[in-house]
Amino acid sequence: GTYYYANNSGYIQTGWLHKGSWYYLDQDGKMVVGDYYINDQYYYFNSNGDLQLGWYYRDNQYYYLDSNAVLVKGWNKITNKWYYFNDQGIMQTGWQLINNQWFYLNASGDMQTGWLKSCNKWYYLNKSGVMVTGWAQIGWKWYYFNEDGAAVKDDVVxxxxxxxxxxxxxxxxxxxxxxxxxRAKRYLGCNEKDGSFKKIIDSYNKLDPLPRGYKVKYTDSWCMTFVSAMVRECNLLDIIPVECSCGKAVEKAQAMGIWQENDAYVPQIGDIIMYDWDDNGNGDNTGWPDHVGIVAEVNGNTFKVIEGNKNDAVEYRTMTVNGKFIRGYITPKFLS
Known part of the structure; x- marks a missing residue:
């Protein structure tokens, strides 16, 4: 049937009417139901004439009307989830190309982030929901995604x-x-005085997740941070522990089975030396690791080490096998 509303004066009302819900009465006073445009703005009124707010389902499609009953289009955040609505206000699902970027919206319309398996292929969607292509560091590992966004494996050129x-x-x-x-040599000369050391700290802080969740400050000691930054940049996280603490790095190396405490050990380039400034060179391997560096050259019983935070800079130090101050070595298992 057709409904009208008479006000207290007995006149048939037109326009907006609020009686618990919002209703709209056309120029003849008829209560509107279904789709209706008012001042070029689309609204939807259900079969009872109530102005629709929020989600509604019609003709196998979902729509959403905001708090002003306006049909939303484009990107909208609803209850902490992102949805995309086309020009007709229809909620989209599946793969969507939006502004030349690919997104994936699940069957409920939620924008997806992180790893996604689709058609037996793996994809990665960044924090903004954009499908990743090319090289990407995810967590502590590197991946490569082809032009279609699929992750690759085995040997790839x-x-x-x-x-x-x-x-x-x-x-x-x-x-x-x-x-x-x-890689470590590239940073020789970086120092605190001119601020060039900050790029080392910034490199370390790109680790995701950060070891123990700690973001290194520019005012912190940064010898182990330097070594870990080089590990990150060379993608050696599988074979060398990353840390900003020398002590924690030793614990991780021990757990990985790559910790060496033999004073007579002759290091290889790429090994990581831990120092104990209280060590007297007579087999004392129980002290706290105070400092760290990367073995850069080995010549008989002497070797050179690149260290971060040595005199507030990245500098060399020359050491002797079985000499003082050696707490031990991290001995990574390089492929070559």
Whole structure:
């Protein structure tokens, strides 16, 4: 039937009417139901004439009307989830190309982030929901996604160079001992006085997640932070522990089975030396590790070490095998 509303004066009312819910009466006073445009704005009134707010389902499609009963379009955050509505206000699902970027919206319309398996392929959607292509560091590992966004595995040629990826799609670094040392050499001379050391701290803080959740400050000691930053940049996180604490790094190295305390050990380039300033060189391997560096050169019984935070800079130090101050070594298992 057709409904009208007479006000207290007995006149048939037109326009908006609020009686618990909002209603709209057309120019003839008829209560509106269904789709209706008012001042070029779309509204929807249910079969009882109530102005629709929030979600509604019609013709196998979902729509959403905001608190002003306006049909939403484009991106909208609803109850802490992101949805996308096309130009007709229809909620979208599945893969969607929006402004030349791919997104994935699940069957409920929620924008997805993180890892996604679709058609037996794995994809990664960043924090903004955008499908990732090319190289991406996720957690402590590197991955490569082809032009279609699918993660690659096994041997893959990228820009003319062959890379190997595990069954979990993570890249197996082929960084050598020499390349690890060469990476550290790039930072020689960086210091606190001119602020150039800050890029080392910034590099370390790109670890995700950060070890123990701690973000290193520019005012912190940064010797182990330097070593860990080089590990991150060379993608050696599978074989060398990352930390900003020397003591914690030793604990992790022991758990990995790569800790060496033999005073007579002759290090290789790429090994990581831990110092104990109270060590007297007579087999005392029980002190706290105070400092750390990367072995850069070995010549008989002497070797050179690159250290961060040495005199507030990245500098060399020359050491002697079985000499004073050696707490032990982290001995990574490089592929070559």
């Amino acid at each position: 990228i820009d003319g160079k062959t890379y190997t990826f595990r069954d979990d799609y993570s890249w197996i670094s082929n960084c050598t001992r020499k390349e690890f040392v060469e």
